[in-house]
Amino acid sequence: MTELKACPFMRLHPDDNTLVARINADEGTKINTDEGQVQLSRMIPMAHKIACRHIKSGDVVLKYGMPIGVATADIAPGEHVHVHNVRSAYTPSVVLHDADAVS
Amino acid sequence: MIEGWLRQDGRKGIRNSVLVAYLVECAHFVASEIVTEFRGQDVQLIGFPGCFPNEYASQMMERLCTHPNVGAVLFVSLGCESFDKARVSAAVGASGRPVRTLVIQKAGGTKATIKLGQDWIRSVLLEIDNVSRTPLALSDLVIGTVCGGSDGTSGISGNPAAGRAFDFLVAEGAACIFEETGELIGCEEIMAERAVTPELGKAIRESVLKAERYYQTLGYGSFAAGNAAGGLSTIEEKSLGAYVKSGSSQISGLIKPGDIPPCGGLYLMDVVPDGDVRFGFPNISDNAEIVEMIASGAHMTLFVTGRGSVVGSAISPVIKICANPETYRALFDDMDVNAGDIIEGHRTIDEVGQEISELVYAVAGGQQTKSEQLGHREFILTYKSFEPIGPACLPNLHA
Incomplete structure (x- = not known):
């Protein structure tokens, strides 16, 4: 971990294109991303994710250095990464109680 | 350097506990009464509640009772349950650990079994104090x-x-x-x-x-x-x-x-x-x-x-x-x-x-x-x- 300890977000793995909030981060908080400083456009709750660089629609979303899904829209640095712009890449034989219905 | 207890199979324990193991729920109370006497000492209660036989439970109990952290085992049986107490007791004995099986129906009931169990544990606590210690990594x-x-x-x-x-x-x-x-x-x-x-x-x-x-x-x-x-x-x-x-x-x-x-x-x-x-x-x-x-x-x-x-x-x-x-x-x-x-x-x-x-x-x-x-x-x-x-x-x- 190389980021400042005071930052409300943590990078779990060097390869990640997401950062995880360790506390609730207020709207307007300035965040250093891989592509420069941005301001949060909304409050990000603890344990939620933001992009730390541009993620294109169709790109793999990485956390822990591992794929957690596929982006369903272009995501800008600092933007909330969640069920509205990520889908599971896993194709189980049953329909999961997926998070698509939850915003 | 730290030390552990050396067991016959070569494994090393980080504790030297006495287990009291009930072999059916009907023996649970008697087993727990035996353990109560030794509060603050390393005497612990485990057990299997079922009356019907199950190979998994037998194997698990055998592995648990020959775990390197275990120094001795007292089995408490009601008497008519299906658990194969002879097999598990033989496995513990073969591992070099002190072992005893009390059968409530033969020992004279609740009070007599509790007394027999507590007497055995008092002597076995002294006995397992002599288990060799060995460097542990x-x-x-x-x-x-x-x-x-x-x-x-x-x-x-x-x-x-x-x-x-x-x-x-x-x-x-x-x-x-x-x-x-x-x-x-x-x-x-x-x-x-x-x-x-x-x-x-x-x-x-x-x-x-x-x-x-x-x-x-x-x-x-x-x-x-x-x-x-x-x-x-x-x-x-x-x-x-x-x-x-x-x-x-x-x-x-x-x-x-x-x-x-x-x-x-x-x-x-x-x-x-x-x-x-x-x-x-x-x-x-x-x-x-x-x-x-x-x-x-x-x-x-x-x-x-x-x-x-x-x-x-x-x-x-x-x-x-x-x-x-x-x-x-x-x-x-x-x-x-x-x-x-x-x-x-x-x-x-x-x-x-x-x-x-x-x-x-x-x-x-x-x-x-x-x-x-x-x-x-x-x-x-x-x-x-x-x-x-x-x-x-x-x-x-x-x-």
């Missing part, structure tokens, strides 16, 4: 990990820190076990790539598919709305949060409850029964998972909790790693490690991982964990059925 240890009472912090502080500790312990030659294939759905490809052989990778993939089928039959939802509210976006992400407890070492084997790792390395335990769904949920509580890792030789268990579990375990100490800083403050007396420091930015994942590794060494050397100090000795064993593992599961053994 991290490479002598088997360490398990579970998570329970998880919340949004578990996957970003406690579990990654436990994973760092696992990386260190595996590098030192310890055998480390992670489990709960039902919570690893979506991780099977990543896990398979970490396997030491392609055949083991295939076996790992199949074990997760088996878990998925099993939980489907039970109607167990894998991803709920609450997970999304907690910040998890996909089933893969949820599973990875638990999976990171395993660290980043290669996976040396796939074992089932009671299989003892043949050498150091990282092992996945398949806890989901084989065959048709027969006895309900694979593990009905966290302690059921802990007991299975102990049966596979775990000297201690790393337990990551977010909401705050307070349990310990019989036989092997539990190190509780609290992922959530607020929970840590609320349940301070029950927690061994504050991984919540990672959430609050006071310490890094590596720093907490190092604290866990150091604590493993200290506990191996005799330091009591919080749950041990408080007297927690939870234990649960229920019905299950397994097929033996295939030859691909332990490549180092069959090479």
Whole structure:
């Protein structure tokens, strides 16, 4: 971990294109991303994710250095990464109680 | 340098406990009354409640009663239950440990059995004081990990820190076990790539598919709305949060409850029964998972909790790693490690991982964990059925 300890977000793995909030981060908080400083456009709750660089629609979303899904829209640095712009890449034989219905 | 108790099979214990094991629920009360007399001493209660025979339970009891942390065993039988007490008692005797079986129906009932049991334990406590001590290294240890009472912090502080500790312990030659294939759905490809052989990778993939089928039959939802509210976006992400407890070492084997790792390395335990769904949920509580890792030789268990579990375990100490800083403050007396420091930015994942590794060494050397100090000795064993593992599961053994 190389980021400042005071930052409300943590990078779990060097390869990640997401950062995880360790506390609730207020709207307007300035965040250093891989592509420069941005301001949060909304409050990000603890344990939620933001992009730390541009993620294109169709790109793999990485956390822990591992794929957690596929982006369903272009995501800008600092933007909330969640069920509205990520889908599971896993194709189980049953329909999961997926998070698509939850915003 | 630290020391352990040397057992006849070459394994080394970090505790020298006397077990009192009831072999059916009908003998539970008598067994627990025997133990009550020895509060503050290392005399612990375990047991199996069922009256009907079950091969899994027999094997588990045999493994638990010959665990390196165990110095002697007293079995308490009602008399008419199906449990094969002669077999389990012979196994304990063959391991060089003092063993005694009391049958309530023959001993003269409750009072007489309690007295006989307590008299035997008083003498055996002196006897096992003489078991040889021997130098102990991290490479002598088997360490398990579970998570329970998880919340949004578990996957970003406690579990990654436990994973760092696992990386260190595996590098030192310890055998480390992670489990709960039902919570690893979506991780099977990543896990398979970490396997030491392609055949083991295939076996790992199949074990997760088996878990998925099993939980489907039970109607167990894998991803709920609450997970999304907690910040998890996909089933893969949820599973990875638990999976990171395993660290980043290669996976040396796939074992089932009671299989003892043949050498150091990282092992996945398949806890989901084989065959048709027969006895309900694979593990009905966290302690059921802990007991299975102990049966596979775990000297201690790393337990990551977010909401705050307070349990310990019989036989092997539990190190509780609290992922959530607020929970840590609320349940301070029950927690061994504050991984919540990672959430609050006071310490890094590596720093907490190092604290866990150091604590493993200290506990191996005799330091009591919080749950041990408080007297927690939870234990649960229920019905299950397994097929033996295939030859691909332990490549180092069959090479």
